[in-house]
Amino acid sequence: MNDEKQTAQFAVRTTGLTKTYPRGTGTFNALDALDLSVAPGEFVAVMGASGSGKSTTLHLIAGLTRPTSGRVEIDGVDIFALGDAALTKFRRRRIGVVFQSYNLVPHLTAEENILFPLRADRRKLDAETLEKLRAFWRELDISDQLGQYPDALSGGQQQRVALARAMATDPAVLLADEPTGNLDWTSSQRICEIFDRVNRDENRTILLVTHEPAVAIWARRAVVLRDGKIVCDAPTSDFKDAGELAGYYQEIARRNA
Numbered sequence: 001m002n003d004e005k006q007t008a009q010f011a012v013r014t015t016g017l018t019k020t021y022p023r024g025t026g027t028f029n030a031l032d033a034l035d036l037s038v039a040p041g042e043f044v045a046v047m048g049a050s051g052s053g054k055s056t057t058l059h060l061i062a063g064l065t066r067p068t069s070g071r072v073e074i075d076g077v078d079i080f081a082l083g084d085a086a087l088t089k090f091r092r093r094r095i096g097v098v099f100q101s102y103n104l105v106p107h108l109t110a111e112e113n114i115l116f117p118l119r120a121d122r123r124k125l126d127a128e129t130l131e132k133l134r135a136f137w138r139e140l141d142i143s144d145q146l147g148q149y150p151d152a153l154s155g156g157q158q159q160r161v162a163l164a165r166a167m168a169t170d171p172a173v174l175l176a177d178e179p180t181g182n183l184d185w186t187s188s189q190r191i192c193e194i195f196d197r198v199n200r201d202e203n204r205t206i207l208l209v210t211h212e213p214a215v216a217i218w219a220r221r222a223v224v225l226r227d228g229k230i231v232c233d234a235p236t237s238d239f240k241d242a243g244e245l246a247g248y249y250q251e252i253a254r255r256n257a
């Protein structure tokens, strides 16, 4: 079948991914030749101390900034080989992103925010798609807040709206940068449960940046960055709980200090 979707071997693959910034009179590598492969349906937590390059990695994979060198493939597509317009379109259709600060548009209601990526893409919503979206909004417990503006919502509600927006386009990969960073324990664990569910049931590929072991333990694999390089890459099943992951994580930080 011509229109059958090709399934790439990797949902995400970075090769020699490098981002260099000016510093003082010279330069430094925020990301240093990063090679990271994520299989379709994997759920990966990216950990590391402040300044280790987590957000830089995520922003490059999201196609929000261009690398100094190296490449990013999403679903087999070399995204930086695309021109700006094609990259924007690809991002909108295939990549969902959630940020720590929610990034909702203040003058749009929750529902308008969620549907924004579909509208921007001029996509028509059929009844079946709309029902699927609505079922997800019920799961997120935001059905009663759809007409509200972001500033009338709690942080947890805003983040669940942001997650609904990221998922509205049925993206190939869901990327999240410290999505629970501004949330209390209960809201944070609720967000993690939803990531876990969409990963297991929908085989959705997830890359989640966090420095919290209690969040990272929900992923199937933990990658730890230091100075823009991977210093650890292990299945989370190696750890009996978040406490053990936290201990290991501190040990790596000490060893590499």
Ligand SMILES: Nc1ncnc2c1ncn2[C@@H]1O[C@H](COP(=O)(O)OP(=O)(O)OP(=O)(O)O)[C@@H](O)[C@H]1O
Binding pocket: 021, 022, 030, 048, 049, 050, 051, 052, 053, 054, 055, 056, 057, 211
């Ligand atoms: N636009 C920029 N210009 C110059 N340096 C930058 C820029 N963006 C990031 N950096 C630097 O690159 C390094 C990595 O930053 P990055 O934001 O990826 O870290 P992070 O791991 O996400 O940290 P945090 O946990 O604090 O969010 C840091 O040293 C940071 O100061």
Ligand SMILES: [Mg+2]
Binding pocket: 054, 055, 056
């Ligand atoms: Mg960051």
